[in-house]
Amino acid sequence: MLKQIITDEQIASKVQSGQIDLFGLLVQRYEEKLQRYAKKFLSQEEDISDVLQNIFIKVYKNINSFDSKRKFSPWIYRIAHNELVNELKKKKFLPLPLFEFDSFLPAFHKESNERELREKEFDFQKQKIKIEKCLKKLKPLQREILILYYFEGLDYKAIAEVTRQPISTVGVRLKRAKEKVKQLYPIL
Amino acid sequence: MKNNYFFKEKLLNKIKKGEIKMKPKVFFVLRTLGLVACTLLCLLLLVYLASFIAFWFKANxxxxxxxFGFWGVQRxxxxxxxxxxxxCLALLFVFxxxxxRFSFxxxxxxxxxxxxxxxxxxLFAFIVSKTGFHSRLFFKAQQRELPLMGSFYRACPCESPRQIHFGKIIEKKETGFLLETQANEKLEVVLSEKTRFQLEKNRCDKNINQREAGTLKTIAEKLGEFTxxxxxxxxxxxxGLVIFxxxxxxLPPNFKAPDCGLINLKGKPFVKPQTFRSAPTS
Incomplete structure (x- = not known):
């Protein structure tokens, strides 16, 4: 019961102070989520398993760099993002971006109430399986934004921390990714 | 579920055996300090070089x-x-x-x-240009009193024969005039059809380039405009002592010619600008 109410941040703090057994709780909570996240980019089970292991090894090794006053979820997803990017680069699926124009100039994106947005886009959620097929046709950067927002349930601020981009850029990229999905799957 | 349990246990076993170790907090503190130091160093180098370029530009x-319009801009x-x-651009990219890496x-x-x-x-380049910072360093470099950076300053084009010469007109000649520089040199200035004149502010006169007037006659007309x-x-x-x-x-009255370190700190010129290593006369 106690383990259910203890937050990720509190667990991380206890692991930092030496209670390494509690690290298993973090693995338990995030293994499935990160596996689902990795599956959207990698197809081979072996690769997914390797990446997942590397992610948790890095999380443990770098746990002392985590500030328990901040949210744990964007921090672990950031590590996962970096591992996936490295893996995709190794497999040459992701060209090395010399310059990201989206985060260079200010992007003008009106942030409306996110809850309202999620409720309005309920239909979009109902077509999850079909959207998953569309995701493979999207570029990795566009795919990631959609996954983090709709499948992992992260908010704009958290996505900005994971991808190290301004919040306005996250909004613009998400909008473009949704438009692309609608183009690929006009039934929605 | 069984696979999840196995994965978790495998990882925890590795941690307990010491195969995976937590990096100490001091590692991250030192890493951050190192990053801050490198970033600041990059920034300082960038602004220093920007101020040096501004100094070089002004001194020359x-x-x-x-x-002189487009011709001048081309030059x-x-x-x-x-x-x-x-x-500097590469340094900017590195910076x-x-x-x-910083969230702000x-x-x-x-x-x-x-x-x-x-x-x-x-802004920094502008502020530094108002001080004698680079001029002082350039002067020390000429005196071989500047270790490390000395060769950098000695390579400044100010040392080699400059393309711009400041002075007073002391004598008019058929093909030009004699110019007495700050270093008390008398240089013969030879005018030709290629010479452009700016005798009034923001007005570049190219009349001398009109061949039908005859080069020598036009030179004489132009010389009449100088006193x-x-x-x-x-x-x-x-x-040598001739400028083409x-x-x-x-120049406007009381114009202060850029000295690029040719004038020492006491305001005395070197006897011969070419020999920067000789001590200035009092």
Whole structure:
């Protein structure tokens, strides 16, 4: 019961102070989520398993760099993002971006109430399986934004921390990714 | 579920065996300090080089070339220290890459931090140009009193025969005039059809380039517009004590010619600008 109410941040703090057994709780909570996240980019089970292991090894090794006053979820997803990017680069699926124009100039994106947005886009959620097929046709950067927002349930601020981009850029990229999905799957 | 349990246990076993170790907090503190130090060093180097380029530009008098219109701008363009400018741009790229590791930088569009750093470098360059910082270092470099940076300053084009010469007109001749420089040298300025004149502010006179007037006659007309003792800036390659003028600029009264370290700190000129290593006469 106690383990259910203890937050990720509190667990991380206890692991930092030496209670390494509690690290298993973090693995338990995030293994499935990160596996689902990795599956959207990698197809081979072996690769997914390797990446997942590397992610948790890095999380443990770098746990002392985590500030328990901040949210744990964007921090672990950031590590996962970096591992996936490295893996995709190794497999040459992701060209090395010399310059990201989206985060260079200010992007003008009106942030409306996110809850309202999620409720309005309920239909979009109902077509999850079909959207998953569309995701493979999207570029990795566009795919990631959609996954983090709709499948992992992260908010704009958290996505900005994971991808190290301004919040306005996250909004613009998400909008473009949704438009692309609608183009690929006009039934929605 | 079984697989999940197995994965978790495998990982915890590795941790307990010491195969996976937590990095100590001090590692991250030192890493952050190192990052801050490298970023600041990059920034300082960038603003130093920007101020040096501004000094070089001012000391060579290239700012005056703007008054000659497109021809002047062309001259400035080809005379700029492009290698240094490219190095500055590379340094800017390195700085941005390092600075992006900080949240207050990546949370805003990249253009904000770029504009901020460029403005900061320009402001710093302007402030430094008002002091004698680079002139003093250049002077010390000539005296071989500047270790490490000495060769950098000695490589400054100020040392080699400059393309711009400041002085007073002391005698008129058939093909030009005699110019007495700050270093008390008497240089013969040879005018030709290629010479451009800026005798009035923002007005570049190219009449001398009209061949039908006859070169010598036009030179004589032009010389009539100068008075002895007038301060001039002459642009052109120097060959010994002769300058083949490409441009002649009338200077306002009390114009302070850039000295680029040729005038020592006590305001006394060197006897011969070519021999920078000789001690100045009192």
């Amino acid at each position: 008098g290239f700012g005056l070339l703007g008054g 400035i363009f080809f005379a700029l220290p492009w290698l240094l400018i490219l190095f 941005e890459t390092l600075a992006k 930088v990546w949370r805003k569009p990249l253009v904000y931090s770029l504009v901020l750093i460029v403005l900061f470098a320009l 002895l003792g007038e301060d001039l800036a002459v642009f052109g390659e120097r060959d 003028a490409l441009g002649v600029l009338k």
